[in-house]
Amino acid sequence: MAGRLRALQDVGDDVPAVEFGGAWVAWGDLRRLAERASAELDALGLGEGARVGVVLENRPESIALVWLALTTGRCLTVFNPLQPMERLSAEIGRGAPPVLFATSRFWEDQAFTFAAVKAGAAGFVMDGPEARSAELPSVLQPATPARTAPGIAVELSTSGTTGPPKRIPLSYHQIEAALGSVNGHMAPGQRRRAPFTGGVGLVTTPMVHIGGLWGVLQGLAETRRLVLLERFTVDAWRDAVRRHRPRIAGLPPAAIRSVLDADVPAEDLESLRAITAGAAPTPPELADAFLDRYGIPVLVVYGATEFSGAVAGWSLRDHGKWWVRKRGSVGRPFPGVELRVTGEDGEPLATGRVGVLEIRTPQAGGDGGWIRTSDLARVDEDGFLWLRGRADDVIIRGGFKVLPSTVVSALERHPAIAEAAVAGVPDRRLGHVPVAAFELAPGHDAPADDELRTFCRKELLPYEVPVRFLPVDALPRGVSQKVSRTDLLALFAETERK
CATH class of the missing domain: 2.30.38.10 (Luciferase; Domain 3)
Structure with a gap:
């Protein structure tokens, strides 16, 4: 993989590589950003094996940093730009990278800047094909960050749908194995071609999720042009599919429904x-x-x-x-x-x-x-x-096991329900009981609770029937588009207080 990525060093400056915001970004612009960033890292003594923190937005600059890290043996340490600033700042504190790249809108936020300084990170702004030092205040006794992660290609957080996100290290060996496995499944015997020719790859999900990042990694490894949606x-x-006519595209279930x-x-x-x-x-x-x-x-x-x-x-x-x-x-x-x-x-x-x-x-x-x-x-x-x-989702109701997926499948057979989610809330007598939230199907009004209970009793065992039903405009989701159980429980707790 690294060898194929390094071969992009010789691609011409004017070759279109990434479409973003309706315009093509040339490979030369991405390479120049990577080279400038690499020079800054070398000056800091952050060579092979060094952890490189990046607030990974769906932007061409992020693709340049991915390419830089994986062609130089460094470790891409990813931070999620989609979370509230307070949570992002806390994540930076926990991750403690020795260096942090982000677009200027983040460095303009005082909480973000202070979190980076307190973590002991050197800061760089990446807007367009340039990387420049961020102006950071000095603080007393900044943390001493972990500077290296030998053999690790990416440090990526889980989606955190069932609890606090965990930071997962993915080695170069794992990434190589995954590329070979997916290519063997989807495109065995794939032919070689000139870089950035042939069909495009659509990157429609956030790069901070393994699905979005994987689209970029596979696209770079296959030297394929990428169409990058900011969101x-x-x-x-639809416009990207209509113009570029790909044969295969990836979508999470929520997007398919949309x-x-x-x-x-x-x-x-x-x-x-x-x-x-x-x-x-x-x-x-x-x-x-x-x-x-x-x-x-x-x-x-x-x-x-x-x-x-x-x-x-x-x-x-x-x-x-x-x-x-x-x-x-x-x-x-x-x-x-x-x-x-x-x-x-x-x-x-x-x-x-x-x-x-x-x-x-x-x-x-x-x-x-x-x-x-x-x-x-x-x-x-x-x-x-x-x-x-x-x-870890199983709800124990008075000694009986309730699988949320079983209840969700039953609820989604109701014609008025487009998508449902089920979780367990504490109950003094039974331990936990199931509750359900749901999005309405187009053209339907919210069914009454009694109607839903009657419907569920025909589909489920008595102890599987939810004790509460909550219609919502949109189920709470993380970056992977999975329903967040943590946020779902918070939603029910909030309605209890009203």
């Missing part, structure tokens, strides 16, 4: 052979609705930050052969990935039994052993993976 909107995405709700004309999407969907659970009904409307299959994938991205998923061939019988599955393991399901004692279970999913793959790093996930799942006789919720 996803249906209009911007495309359907916007009634995008089928002719605008006629170039697409498939949509890949990850980051959050994709209901089979949603995938079927997209297929029915546009004739485009939705290829669900499954992965995690800890695994450097996707480790299982659907292919076009599998979709054509198996979808009718296996709809609801997240597909089969990618090349080089092994799956098994274990019981509470850690022993493997028989084929088809539900238990805790374990994965063995070079993408996970470590000693090559089995990695235990937090997902409940089963693997069927044909190797298809079926998720059954998260082990």
